[in-house]
Amino acid sequence: MEIPKTYDPQITEDKWYAYWQKHKFFKSTPDKREPYTIVIPPPNVTGVLHMGHMLNNTIQDVLIRMKRMQGYNACWVPGTDHASIATEAKVVALLKEKGIKKLDLTREEFLKYAWEWKDKYGGIILKQLEKLGASCDWDRTRFTMEKDLSEAVIDVFIDLHKKGQIYRGVRMVNWDPQGLTAVSDEEVIHKEVNSKLYYVKYRIENSLPIEYITIATTRPETILGDTAVCVHPDDDRYKHLKGARVIIPIINRSVPIIFDDYIDIEFGTGALKVTPAHDVNDYNLGVKHNLEVIDTIASDGKMSAAAQFYVGEDRFAVRKKIVKDLDEMGLIVKIEDIKNKVGYSERTDAVIEPKLSMQWFLKMDSISNPALENVLNGKIKLIPEKFVNTYKHWMENVHDWCISRQLWWGQQIPAWYDNKGNTVVCKTKPEAFNQLRIKNAELRIEDVRQDEDVLDTWFSSWLWPISVFDGFKNPDGADINYYYPTNDLVTAPEILFFWVARMIIAGYEYRGKKPFTNVYLTGIVRDKQGRKMSKSLGNSPDPIELIEKYGADGVRVGMLLCSPAGNDLPFDESYCEQGRNFSNKVWNAFRLLKGFEVIDAPQSNTNKISVAWFDAKFNEQLNIINDCYHKYRMSEALMNTYKLVWDDFCAWYLEMIKPEFIDGQAQPIDRITFDATIIFFERLLKVMHPWMPFITEEIWHLIKDREDKECIIIASWPILDKNYRWDQTRVFEECKDIITTIRSIRQQKQISPKTKLKLFKRSAPGGNHFDDIIIKLANLESLESTEEPIAGAVSFVRKTESSFGEFFIPLEQNINLEEEKARLTKELDYSKGFLKSVEIKLSNEKFVANAKPELIANEKKKQADAEAKIKAIEEQLMSLI
RNA sequence: GGGAGCUUAGCUCAGCUGGUUCAGAGCAUCUGCCUUACAAGCAGAGGGUCACUGGUUCGAACCCAGUAGCUCCCACCA
Numbered sequence: 028m029e030i031p032k033t034y035d036p037q038i039t040e041d042k043w044y045a046y047w048q049k050h051k052f053f054k055s056t057p058d059k060r061e062p063y064t065i066v067i068p069p070p071n072v073t074g075v076l077h078m079g080h081m082l083n084n085t086i087q088d089v090l091i092r093m094k095r096m097q098g099y100n101a102c103w104v105p106g107t108d109h110a111s112i113a114t115e116a117k118v119v120a121l122l123k124e125k126g127i128k129k130l131d132l133t134r135e136e137f138l139k140y141a142w143e144w145k146d147k148y149g150g151i152i153l154k155q156l157e158k159l160g161a162s163c164d165w166d167r168t169r170f171t172m173e174k175d176l177s178e179a180v181i182d183v184f185i186d187l188h189k190k191g192q193i194y195r196g197v198r199m200v201n202w203d204p205q206g207l208t209a210v211s212d213e214e215v216i217h218k219e220v221n222s223k224l225y226y227v228k229y230r231i232e233n234s235l236p237i238e239y240i241t242i243a244t245t246r247p248e249t250i251l252g253d254t255a256v257c258v259h260p261d262d263d264r265y266k267h268l269k270g271a272r273v274i275i276p277i278i279n280r281s282v283p284i285i286f287d288d289y290i291d292i293e294f295g296t297g298a299l300k301v302t303p304a305h306d307v308n309d310y311n312l313g314v315k316h317n318l319e320v321i322d323t324i325a326s327d328g329k330m331s332a333a334a335q336f337y338v339g340e341d342r343f344a345v346r347k348k349i350v351k352d353l354d355e356m357g358l359i360v361k362i363e364d365i366k367n368k369v370g371y372s373e374r375t376d377a378v379i380e381p382k383l384s385m386q387w388f389l390k391m392d393s394i395s396n397p398a399l400e401n402v403l404n405g406k407i408k409l410i411p412e413k414f415v416n417t418y419k420h421w422m423e424n425v426h427d428w429c430i431s432r433q434l435w436w437g438q439q440i441p442a443w444y445d446n447k448g449n450t451v452v453c454k455t456k457p458e459a460f461n462q463l464r465i466k467n468a469e470l471r472i473e474d475v476r477q478d479e480d481v482l483d484t485w486f487s488s489w490l491w492p493i494s495v496f497d498g499f500k501n502p503d504g505a506d507i508n509y510y511y512p513t514n515d516l517v518t519a520p521e522i523l524f525f526w527v528a529r530m531i532i533a534g535y536e537y538r539g540k541k542p543f544t545n546v547y548l549t550g551i552v553r554d555k556q557g558r559k560m561s562k563s564l565g566n567s568p569d570p571i572e573l574i575e576k577y578g579a580d581g582v583r584v585g586m587l588l589c590s591p592a593g594n595d596l597p598f599d600e601s602y603c604e605q606g607r608n609f610s611n612k613v614w615n616a617f618r619l620l621k622g623f624e625v626i627d628a629p630q631s632n633t634n635k636i637s638v639a640w641f642d643a644k645f646n647e648q649l650n651i652i653n654d655c656y657h658k659y660r661m662s663e664a665l666m667n668t669y670k671l672v673w674d675d676f677c678a679w680y681l682e683m684i685k686p687e688f689i690d691g692q693a694q695p696i697d698r699i700t701f702d703a704t705i706i707f708f709e710r711l712l713k714v715m716h717p718w719m720p721f722i723t724e725e726i727w728h729l730i731k732d733r734e735d736k737e738c739i740i741i742a743s744w745p746i747l748d749k750n751y752r753w754d755q756t757r758v759f760e761e762c763k764d765i766i767t768t769i770r771s772i773r774q775q776k777q778i779s780p781k782t783k784l785k786l787f788k789r790s791a792p793g794g795n796h797f798d799d800i801i802i803k804l805a806n807l808e809s810l811e812s813t814e815e816p817i818a819g820a821v822s823f824v825r826k827t828e829s830s831f832g833e834f835f836i837p838l839e840q841n842i843n844l845e846e847e848k849a850r851l852t853k854e855l856d857y858s859k860g861f862l863k864s865v866e867i868k869l870s871n872e873k874f875v876a877n878a879k880p881e882l883i884a885n886e887k888k889k890q891a892d893a894e895a896k897i898k899a900i901e902e903q904l905m906s907l908i
Numbered sequence: 909g910g911g912a913g914c915u916u917a918g919c920u921c922a923g924c925u926g927g928u929u930c931a932g933a934g935c936a937u938c939u940g941c942c943u944u945a946c947a948a949g950c951a952g953a954g955g956g957u958c959a960c961u962g963g964u965u966c967g968a969a970c971c972c973a974g975u976a977g978c979u980c981c982c983a984c985c986a
Binding site for chain 2: 030032033034199217224242243244245246257289290291294295298299300301306307308309310311367368381413414416417420421424520523524555557588589590591593594595596597599601602604605607608609610611612614615616617618619620621622658660662663666669670677678681685688691693767770771773774775777779780781857858860861864865868871872873874875876877878879882885886888889
């Protein structure tokens with residue numbers, strides 16, 4: 028059978044994925060083995076796979092696959108997040124296209140549409156994860172708004188309310204006028220924008236002649252809500268205005284001038300207009316000075332009836348209009364360009380409006396203590412560690428969490444009201460009725476109303492590591508006891524506070540234990556210009572298309588080659604190309620092996636040495652790779668695997684054992700060497716498997732007939748031989764050096780690689796362990812020892828096993844003496860320089876006194892080495908003359 | 909405004925307790941090769957004042973101080 032020259036991922040990927048599924052290799056149930064558990068950061072149901080998911084989930088899959096091979100009961104729990112704002116926005120938009128307005132629907136009708144939408148599109152992203160090879164236990168797929176998980180959310184709300192951690196109150200919240208809901212502080216993104224600072228004159232009441240005070244504001248549209256003007260008590264410009272009042276223009280309201288040291292005298296005119304309804308600071312001032320609150324902006328961002336003017340017009344339109352009107356009245360003193368920060372909604376990108384409203388909050392102070400403590404004491408590790416600082420800072424300054432959202436898609440808050448202003452928190456309406464009736468005897472059940480709001484999505488996802496194992500429904504169940512705490516969490520640093528911190532809080536609150544041990548924080552995938560990949564910029568490649576083009580293995584390798592934990596990843600398709608090329612390299616190594624003719628024959632010395640060397644090399648590298656995994660240095664683990672396969676195995680080992688051609692006829696290989704090589708290759712496939720699951724599985728089956736269930740995905744990770752012959756690998760480096768030097772000389776002298784050369788070696792006796800390899804790989808006719816230098820030959824000095832050897836290659840043509848001399852002299856100078864630096868060090872009394880003895884011994888060895896090398900080169904130079 | 913981090917080859921990054929001439933890797937580049945596993949390849953080569961300035965030390969890419977530039981996080985200055 029002809030094996031194609033290039034590897035074709037298309038024909039293998041779906042095949043093996045289905046095969047793994049069929050044999051339930053991803054499935055996990057509690058057993059005697061040690062569990063290794065990851066819960067997926069649930070992607071939004073609205074989501075489609077983007078590069079961030081690709082990166083994130085590939086890392087999780089690598090970890091899961093490796094641990095599975097290492098004998099752990101590996102369990103990767105998948106699922107999706109209901110993403111209340113994002114999903115609701117999507118459904119609203121879809122209904123709008125159909126000509127249906129959300130406001131015309133009842134809650135039940137709307138939710139029916141939303142669920143229909145979810146059932147239709149909610150699973151797309153999970154299907155896409157299959158394409159990249161994600162070995163999730165799909166039978167465990169959960170959804171944050173499914174029945175059990177929702178119930179857990181409601182129970183937690185009731186429980187925390189009972190504990191006094193949840194309260195309801197009127198507060199200044201971040202209002203999203205587009206999503207028509209409050210959002211938490213964490214969902215507001217502050218962006219620096221170019222704004223204008225308007226200087227507006229307010230007339231002092233009853234002043235004669237007419238006196239004005241000039242205030243500076245970036246938001247003139249809120250003037251109608253002003254209820255005071257505030258200045259600093261020490262500001263000499265305004266001291267005479269104690270007790271005075273000013274007239275708010277347009278609306279002609281009389282308001283007091285108040286004095287407060289909150290004011291920055293330097294900013295603007297040192298006079299601040301105070302609008303308690305639309306600014307947090309102003310609100311606080313209002314509370315302090317007992318000011319009236321006039322809410323002039325409605326929830327949709329348009330002027331409310333309370334504004335009296337511009338009613339129903341949008342806040343930004345009004346800004347322009349009011350400036351024009353004020354200007355016509357001669358009240359605009361000047362307009363300055365400034366930069367300031369404006370809050371935007373994370374979900375809808377609308378400008379956030381600070382707004383007073385009644386919301387539910389979770390007190391964060393005491394509940395978050397264990398979450399801070401256990402990250403600081405290292406029981407939970409953040410990788411990379413630098414995020415601990417950020418985490419600490421946030422946890423120490425954490426604000427109460429606004430958990431109510433004015434939406435329908437989500438868990439409805441289990442708070443109930445009667446018609447007399449009583450509130451109870453409990454699970455069901457009948458329960459609520461009974462409780463409310465204690466306070467309100469005439470209450471009828473029809474008058475019991477449930478809170479209209481739903482809970483913040485994060486208020487359900489913070490329970491994820493517990494709820495996916497039914498830890499609320501069945502707190503002593505087999506699953507939760509076995510899998511919790513989970514091991515690793517892989518996620519983006521962006522949601523360290525949104526999600527990670529809160530999961531830790533919930534973990535300690537509800538299980539008394541951490542939810543996971545290691546948090547691996549990936550970077551952000553960016554484009555070449557360093558911009559974050561986003562749909563709106565259109566700079567994000569479609570991962571599925573990349574997979575089709577380069578193969579899932581290629582894309583996986585490409586992405587992970589250059590993404591150390593916590594570092595952003597400037598993505599470029601060429602990385603995928605590199606990944607694909609690697610797949611192809613592996614494929615061709617397989618083709619070579621497959622093409623060997625194997626006979627029962629004695630093993631040549633060359634092959635024997637080669638096998639011993641690679642065995643040692645493999646163990647040396649496996650040790651390093653294991654260590655990289657252990658330290659979560661994923662890219663480094665991959666790079667070492669890559670080099671082990673490409674350089675050590677393909678470029679060196681396979682060339683060492685590859686049978687020669689005689690008269691155009693490939694020679695057979697002896698069975699001992701062949702079998703050893705197959706074992707090596709299988710070990711390599713195993714080490715590659717977590718990164719490249721598909722091609723390794725394909726080759727695993729092609730290289731040998733195997734039983735149905737004998738798959739690499741469940742094969743065991745190679746066992747490290749700690750007693751490997753490390754001396755072999757070291758000495759072979761010297762051998763490589765000699766070979767490379769000869770090849771380099773060929774290049775310089777323009778001698779074809781096909782021309783066989785004679786090599787003479789002049790050195791101390793012994794030390795010819797790898798000579799046969801040198802003969803083969805440097806394409807030598809012979810390698811002989813010589814007592815005397817060979818005149819007229821190209822020569823060089825290289826380290827051999829015990830000391831330095833002088834090497835000579837006699838050539839047909841005459842050598843250029845000057846050129847050779849120059850080359851040797853250069854090397855001599857280098858060696859002399861080296862010797863000198865060592866000698867300086869050794870003659871430095873302070874060094875000898877302070878340095879560790881091993882170090883000094885090492886320096887002495889270097890000195891001796893350098894002296895030997897210099898001597899050898901000098902002798903060679905002599906022989907040239 | 910507060911905090912954290914970064915700056916090493918053209919690019920992306922290693923350099924893990926200061927000690928091999930330590931200045932590394934992959935990619936890219938250049939040169940020579942279509943050599944019966946692979947041109948998605950093979951062989952070889954060239955790239956760097958380790959941001960800058962001082963200090964500590966026998967010894968600094970690494971420790972300390974300052975300077976410059978970049979990034980991120982947090983924060984209610986109109």
